[in-house]
Amino acid sequence: MTLPPLYLSSQQPRARWMRFDTAQLLKRFFFCERSLLVSMAAWIPSIASLEIKIEMARFTWQSSETANSLRERVFELRFPNRLLEEEGSDHSLVGLIGSVRDSPSVPALLSAVGHVFLPALRDAYRDYLDASDAIADGPTHRFLSVALTEKREQVDAFQKWAATSLTQHAALRESTAVWTHDLSERLVAIGGIGVGPASQVDVTTPKTNTYAIPDRPARDPRFWPCRFYWPDIVDSTFPYGEGLRLQLRSAISHLNEVWAIEVGGIILSSFAEVLPWEWIRNSARWTYDESRHCRMGYERLMAWNLDPAEIPLGTYIYDSASGEDPIYRLGMLYFFETKNIRHKPARAQMFHSYGDTLSEHDMDFDWADETIHAGYGKHWLKELLVLRGQQAEAYDQVRERCGQLVTDYVGTATAKEISDIRSVADALILKAGKTELS
Ligand SMILES: [Fe+2]
Ligand SMILES: [Fe+2]
Numbered sequence: 001m002t003l004p005p006l007y008l009s010s011q012q013p014r015a016r017w018m019r020f021d022t023a024q025l026l027k028r029f030f031f032c033e034r035s036l037l038v039s040m041a042a043w044i045p046s047i048a049s050l051e052i053k054i055e056m057a058r059f060t061w062q063s064s065e066t067a068n069s070l071r072e073r074v075f076e077l078r079f080p081n082r083l084l085e086e087e088g089s090d091h092s093l094v095g096l097i098g099s100v101r102d103s104p105s106v107p108a109l110l111s112a113v114g115h116v117f118l119p120a121l122r123d124a125y126r127d128y129l130d131a132s133d134a135i136a137d138g139p140t141h142r143f144l145s146v147a148l149t150e151k152r153e154q155v156d157a158f159q160k161w162a163a164t165s166l167t168q169h170a171a172l173r174e175s176t177a178v179w180t181h182d183l184s185e186r187l188v189a190i191g192g193i194g195v196g197p198a199s200q201v202d203v204t205t206p207k208t209n210t211y212a213i214p215d216r217p218a219r220d221p222r223f224w225p226c227r228f229y230w231p232d233i234v235d236s237t238f239p240y241g242e243g244l245r246l247q248l249r250s251a252i253s254h255l256n257e258v259w260a261i262e263v264g265g266i267i268l269s270s271f272a273e274v275l276p277w278e279w280i281r282n283s284a285r286w287t288y289d290e291s292r293h294c295r296m297g298y299e300r301l302m303a304w305n306l307d308p309a310e311i312p313l314g315t316y317i318y319d320s321a322s323g324e325d326p327i328y329r330l331g332m333l334y335f336f337e338t339k340n341i342r343h344k345p346a347r348a349q350m351f352h353s354y355g356d357t358l359s360e361h362d363m364d365f366d367w368a369d370e371t372i373h374a375g376y377g378k379h380w381l382k383e384l385l386v387l388r389g390q391q392a393e394a395y396d397q398v399r400e401r402c403g404q405l406v407t408d409y410v411g412t413a414t415a416k417e418i419s420d421i422r423s424v425a426d427a428l429i430l431k432a433g434k435t436e437l438s
Helices: 019-046 050-076 090-104 107-129 138-168 170-189 245-255 256-271 277-303 314-318 327-354 356-389 390-411 415-435
Strands: none
Touching: 019 050, 019 090, 019 107, 019 256, 019 314, 050 138, 050 256, 090 107, 090 245, 090 356, 107 138, 107 170, 107 390, 138 170, 138 245, 245 277, 245 356, 245 415, 256 277, 256 314, 277 356, 314 327, 327 356, 327 390, 356 390, 356 415
């Protein structure tokens, strides 16, 4: 006679991963998202297409939110805090993902992200959701399902952008294919992202280029290119305006917040290694918010049937901090946030009185965002200064110097630039007058 077993046991797929295994996988995903989003942010200024610039900011923010949920969940699983500060056995994988920042060109970046790293993350999330326990690990299932949906959208977008950018830069086809293939091979060699144990293989990361912050931002060629995007910037006698002029000026300002998306991306990546995680999360949100403000202006101008070729898209604020320590890029955002915020409620009120509900709506939402941003600026400038061994209160000096940098740069406007922007603005005001903006 055989004795009954002493304990109940059966093969249960729910028990495939124990708490610690789960935390290790989620930690890997956190570092992969973090690494990828830092590279995406760094490239925003180099992308010409306004659509891609805006969408990349949104995707960067999505990644930061996913990374933040992953990080919080790892802490909930009682993973030792100290171990979450380092990639550990995933060091090589995370380094490989980070190497995409050194892509040799815009198509190469879009292709490597869209064909190699985003699909690998998407598949890892899908496999994780399939194999993990929706009961014990229910909180992860909720946010990772959202992340999987977002990853699918991101893969489609990046692959489409990579294809479009290659039709515009056919000469880069070969180098883009080589770069993408190379990274893909290395990712395979390391075992992918996946849900398996960390690879022991140490791959070297390819290097064809070293990332540098571009001195000039790439701009969408559909618009009228310039440095100073409205006459009042270079000519104090030109009024900011009321009525139709104010409606137009405000939409032009919003569109030209494209500089703030670029600067947001630069500062996120520049300080990612020195400031704590919360910096990346805040600056990703900041960058995304600025992309929404830019899009608000674009959509209003398009709704008024204006032609992008007649709309000035300038670079002067970006240019003003070029070649400077990136702390002045952070300072530049802070300078403009605090300089303009007081006008916004009054302008929303003016738009209300004109019956222009869309401008009013956009300005009102923008004001709420900018209030958050002014807080980010002050807080992180202080943190950065303290890290550098300086007084936190010197943040105001950084702000003041930014004001001076802009004034000096505006002083370089040529007579031709001033008369050209005047003609473009007058023509736009005339045309808008015939359209009647509301
Ligand atoms: Fe803004
Ligand atoms: Fe802002």
